[in-house]
Amino acid sequence: MDRSMNVTSRRRALRILAAIAGTVIPLARGQTALSSMPELRSQRVRGRRISELIGSNGWAGAPSDVEMWRAMGISWGRGSVGPGQSDGPEDAMRIDKTSSAFDSNLTPALLANSRNGIASLLLLGYTPHWNATVPGDSKSAPVDVEAWKRYVDAVVRKYSAPPYNLRYFQIWNEAAGRLSGGLAQATFWHGPDADGNVKTTKPYERAMQDYVERIHIPAARIIRSYHAYVVYGGWPDQGGLDNFKTWLEYRSPVLKERMLDWVDYIDTHYLPVADLDSLYQQYVKKGPARGIWQTEIGDEFMKDPHYLPCYFFDFAVWALDRNWDNPNKYVSMVYHWDGYEPFRLTHRGPPTRTYNVSGQSLVVLNKTVNGALASFSKPLQFDRGVSGSALFSGHDVVMQVRADPGWQSVTVGELKPPASHNARVEFIDALTGTASAPDDVALAWRDGTLKVRFNVPDRVNGADRKSPKHLAYIVLRGVA
Known part of the structure; x- marks a missing residue:
């Protein structure tokens, strides 16, 4: 197919969730045990990919x-x-x-x-x-x-x-x-x-x-x-x-x-x-x-x-x-x-x-x-320098985030505290697939919420010269 249209005039809008100011909760480094959470376990996978x-x-x-x-x-x-x-x-x-x-x-x-x-x-x-x-x-x-x-x-x-x-x-x-x-x-x-x-x-x-x-x-x-x-x-x-x-x-x-x-x-x-x-x-x-x-x-x-x-x-x-x-x-x-x-x-x-x-x-x-994908309905609260959204992928929760450099966090509300099942968190560069060092991402529970804290590299992967952002995935393995 030929294409003679001038695509440079096309609208550049991408729908990204508005960032919501977050609160700071003390965190523990490394892996933390997560419960199998009945409300997550009860969600049936839809089979879509x-x-x-x-x-x-x-x-x-x-x-x-x-x-x-x-x-x-x-x-x-x-x-x-x-x-x-x-x-x-x-x-x-x-x-x-x-x-x-x-x-x-x-x-x-x-x-x-x-x-x-x-x-x-x-x-x-x-x-x-x-x-x-x-x-x-x-x-x-x-x-x-x-x-x-x-x-x-x-x-x-x-x-x-x-x-x-x-x-x-x-x-x-x-x-x-x-x-x-x-x-x-x-x-x-x-x-x-x-x-x-x-x-x-x-x-x-x-x-x-x-x-x-x-x-x-x-x-x-x-x-x-x-x-x-x-x-x-x-x-x-x-x-x-x-x-x-x-x-x-x-x-x-x-x-x-x-x-x-x-x-x-x-x-x-x-x-x-x-x-x-x-x-x-x-x-x-x-x-x-x-x-x-x-x-x-x-x-x-x-x-x-x-x-x-x-x-x-x-x-x-x-x-x-x-x-x-x-x-x-x-x-x-x-x-x-x-x-x-x-x-x-x-x-x-x-x-x-x-x-x-x-x-x-x-x-x-x-x-x-x-x-297999399913909708993720739990409320997400991001730091001011972060925006994103989430879904279930098999037994994982995957969040896609765009963030400013430095330490940032996201809080996931309405989740029960951890019980017996182990889970781990990864922070993955969305362009290269490289996972960050273990010390650059952490998760913790407090008052029925899950908080993930992650270190965004100074050299971000975005191309916007005025306000460059880093695009990444936060993956909570084995929580659903």
């Missing part, structure tokens, strides 16, 4: 790439399918290639994904030049909708059947009209007044109606006829959520149907987790949609080394409190997993592929939060 949330654009290639995906917890891939009928309606239908130029073989990638337990999302798009309403523009609506339908039907018929058995298909990419960010037309959905200049292009007045009637509902009907699921085409973050809801609820005067009723998974791009909540409350909590995805996150946001681990930990905490009853209900896919820029997940070499900081941070997250 952090890797279920994590996907990537593109496909893993060599077996060594697959192993890196596994280490990072990537369980989904996303890619294009085509080229369809490139030169005219009499062409043979070609749907065996992928990538923006359709120069890579798709079928081996899908079969490899299946063998390795990686799910695949196919992106359906775009319009062949010979069928474009804007001459030569593949990002414009088709003149002949039947040609679009032939392409969609060929893809879904082939890849929903054995040996591929795919069930998720995405319709187009970032189709929108006038954007709340100021652009008159979206990058991937062009109308008759598109002239290639974002400053002089006039608005695409029929953007919504043409997309719903000529692209989305015709394709969605085909997808569902094969008992597969419709993934919306990824709403751009510059589009604005109010605008997105207008699109979702738009009822075609021709088809007499809403687009929303032909969407199984609502999909946005590059939004912070907090922005997803209004979509959940309005469209997922009681239907009609089955879940919320973001099929593109990351990109230049990953210049901030805290971005990905904060995003996915926050996403997990959010999902656990919003009826995460299906492993495919909530998914976010990194754009992109390989490349030459230092912020990508991996550097493709030569001589060999290696992890960049962002990729290593996913390895650490996947290794640290590697158990």
